[in-house]
Amino acid sequence: xxFVAYIGLMLALGTLLGLSAHLYWQGSRQLMPATxxxxxxxxxxxxxxxxxxFPIVTSIAIAVMAGSSIxxxxxxxxxGVSRAEFMLLGLALVEIIHRLAYILSSITGGxxxxxxxxxxxxxxVAGASIAAVIAVLAVLVAVLGWRSRRGAALxxxxxxxxxxxxxxxxxxKYELVIGAIGGSLAAIAGILYALTIQYIxxxxxxxxxxxxxxxxxxxxxxxxxxxxxxxLTLGLFxxxxxxxxxxxxxxxxxFHDLLVGVIIIAAALRLSRxxxxxxxxxxxxx
Numbered sequence: 001x002x003f004v005a006y007i008g009l010m011l012a013l014g015t016l017l018g019l020s021a022h023l024y025w026q027g028s029r030q031l032m033p034a035t036x037x038x039x040x041x042x043x044x045x046x047x048x049x050x051x052x053x054f055p056i057v058t059s060i061a062i063a064v065m066a067g068s069s070i071x072x073x074x075x076x077x078x079x080g081v082s083r084a085e086f087m088l089l090g091l092a093l094v095e096i097i098h099r100l101a102y103i104l105s106s107i108t109g110g111x112x113x114x115x116x117x118x119x120x121x122x123x124x125v126a127g128a129s130i131a132a133v134i135a136v137l138a139v140l141v142a143v144l145g146w147r148s149r150r151g152a153a154l155x156x157x158x159x160x161x162x163x164x165x166x167x168x169x170x171x172x173k174y175e176l177v178i179g180a181i182g183g184s185l186a187a188i189a190g191i192l193y194a195l196t197i198q199y200i201x202x203x204x205x206x207x208x209x210x211x212x213x214x215x216x217x218x219x220x221x222x223x224x225x226x227x228x229x230x231x232l233t234l235g236l237f238x239x240x241x242x243x244x245x246x247x248x249x250x251x252x253x254x255f256h257d258l259l260v261g262v263i264i265i266a267a268a269l270r271l272s273r274x275x276x277x278x279x280x281x282x283x284x285x286x
Contacts, residue, residue: 005128007241009196012131013039013189014216014237015229017209019142020071020185021217022225026146027158027178028075031087031264032217036210037094038183039190042067043200044104046191047116064187071183075175094206101202113201116194131192138185139229146222154178155222212236215260218267236260 017035024032046063050056070093077089105114145151157164157174164171194200216232240256 007238009128009131009192010237010241011233012128012135013193013209014213014233015135016138016185016189016192017213018216018220018229018233019138020182020189021213022142022220023178023182023185023217024075025158025217026222027154027174029083029158030075031083031214032074032090032182033087033207033210033214034074034090034093034097035182035186035189035213035217036206036208037090037097038067038071038186039193039209040101040200040202040205041070041097042187042190043194043205044101044114044190046194047114047200048104051114051117060191063191064184067187067190068180068183071186072176072179074183075179091207094210098202098206101200101206105202113199113204116198116200118198128196131196134188134192139226143225146225151222209237211257211264212240212260215263215267219263236263 017039020035020038021032024030024035042063045066046059049059049062054062074090074093077086081089101114102112105112146155153164153167153169154174154177156167157169157171161171164174190205193205197204215236216229219232220228236256236259243256
């Protein structure tokens, strides 16, 4: 795959994973580092199904169900759990999926990874283009969603479940929506990765893409979502892949990872509560 196509693919995947993490944050105020893990799980589910001879549509359905079902359970597991505890739960999930991927690789004959059956009708450039189109559509839907009444209700559920209950918002319904959509976005990213790269290594997704996605998700401002997604994915996903292609030393990757950590900490502190102005904006939406 050429440089431009590969960078485009990574930016598209970063967008999908960042939106997934952003949805979890806005809807439940939980730090969600497991989006990369869900993508890895979906990628393996797709590859194993497709390699076994299932039709591609069936394989995609199995992969989306695998990713979204786990994503659906996470908000339900967050009741009575602090943000720090939920973060640890997410990190543990990533590590479990990571180890499971290595086991699946050895069972299916791969050394450290899994090759996906050749799909000549989806060449790498076409796969990257499809990923970019899906990412753009996801951003547009997110923009419209956050500006709608339901988007405001979802953010109120995340900001203050007590206020949401007083306003008559069905909290359980929105938690299920968060899990289903968030998990599905991550699963779609994993499927696109598997289809385009046609080789899955346990280290390629998981934490490698999960933490930058968390940084993107936290730093996105709902009212400036389009601009923020472009800047953050270019800075966190595009920069890393550019460094990879340049063959730079581990020191520069360490700087990139430090930047991810700083953004996560700064965004979590800044967004730990809604400002009065944002509060007023949400009430107006309702």
